[in-house]
Amino acid sequence: MFDTFQFEFMRNALMAGLLASVACGLVGVYVVVKKIVSMSGSIAHSSFGGIGLGYLLKFSPVLGAMLFALLSALTMGVVTKKTKLPEDTATGIIWALGMALGVIFIGLSAGYAPDLMSYLFGNILTVPSSDLLLMLGLDAVIITLIIIFYKDFLLLCFDEEYATVAGMPVNQLYLLLLCMVALTVVVLIRVVGMILVIAMLTFPAALARRFTNDLKKMMLLSVLFGMVFTFGGLWLSFVLNLASGATIILFSGIVLLITYIVGGLKQQRAHH
């Protein structure tokens, strides 16, 4: 039987998994259909700079991560829209700069960095209640933005040129979308860690894409798959005694791979 202590652990873990699935399921769909996977990876990794800054200046590394993720999302958006620097190059630069800053900051903080591993690789079992509240707040912001700007994001992702012609403030909405990715990174950091965030932004949405041609249904399915992956992976990590974040990602990857293989076989059979 669980005692109270264990119960709180489990309750927080389940809540964290749920909140993470909602954010990554919804925003992941945009990341996948707008093809900004590597840009999102860059936003996620650059947040390491903020984690380092948090350690150095002794404030919450999660808030530091949020600051850096938002900052790099805005920088990347402005740079790719307003300068001739290729998206790909900007992605690489911001990715590396954020990581480098993080390493320097942590070095400067005299090497004292408790739970550093949990920010890098996630630990769903140690999410404090304060972070849960933050995650809940960010989920609410993300859901509200999607409800308000659903039709705008749809057009933006489908055909940016036509969106411009139709009078949409394309650059502003694009920045908003990248900021939503940044917020999602923050929601996911405690669960799978900043290094593996990109997997949770991609796998559930990519799997959902295989089952529907409708963006709304894709979002619902993607959230659902996010939950299946998170809780399935968490359970496996218990059973096999492995790191939870990495097990969640591996489990999702294997499921995704199997559906692609099965799908491929079915298609081949249909051809014969």
Added chain:
Amino acid sequence: MSVQEEVLRLENVNVSYGSHVVLQDINLAVEEHDFLGIIGPNGGGKSTLLKVILGLVKPYSGLVRVLGNTPEKSRSRIGYVPQTSNYDHGFPASVQDVVMMGRYSRAGLLRYYNATDRAVVRQALQEVGMLEHASTQIGQLSGGQQQRVLIARALVSEPSLLLLDEPTASIDTTMQTEFYELLEHLKKQMTIIMVSHDIGAVSVFVDKIACLNQRLFYHGSREVSPEVLEATYKCPVQLIAHGNVPHRVLREH
């Protein structure tokens, strides 16, 4: 004769990408309910000209007035049919979703699409003969069908000016006639500018014709002499006349 509203005016417009001159000293005036065809070789600046009209490409000199205003202010009144290759064919959007995007210029930020929007979309789908495919994912259609969907998307914005970029490129010959009948019908409601490298296709249906190859040769009627074609394509007409061009370009000869 009544004075017609001037829909488009370009004066001494020059466009270049870096040192590469794309459009040189373009002058053009288009009046209400004109149906202008612009022909010219690939790379002659046809798509760029349309993008100048839409304000997507900024000329480094010259004046562009669309519907009495700047392109940016007027473009929500322009219906634009780009070449199909602009979007990801695997995108999870149905035909209906895509056509609905044409209502964006009417709705703007912070308003959901409503019953009127949905009715207009159905009407447009009917008009281009794609109503039965309303729920089909966009990438599953043939090139010609996708083209018709993009035309429907342009129509639902209820534009004053319709811009068509190579609309016949992916439509097969039997459907082309149908397509031009649709344009004949639309001509009564709006001004149309269509660019194409397919000389035969354009010249039969348009009222006025212009040739574009960096420079614009405007004629004000649809008769194009072989000399002008030669100047436009910078090669003897004979070479580009595989499809009996003179027969279709000249009304009589």
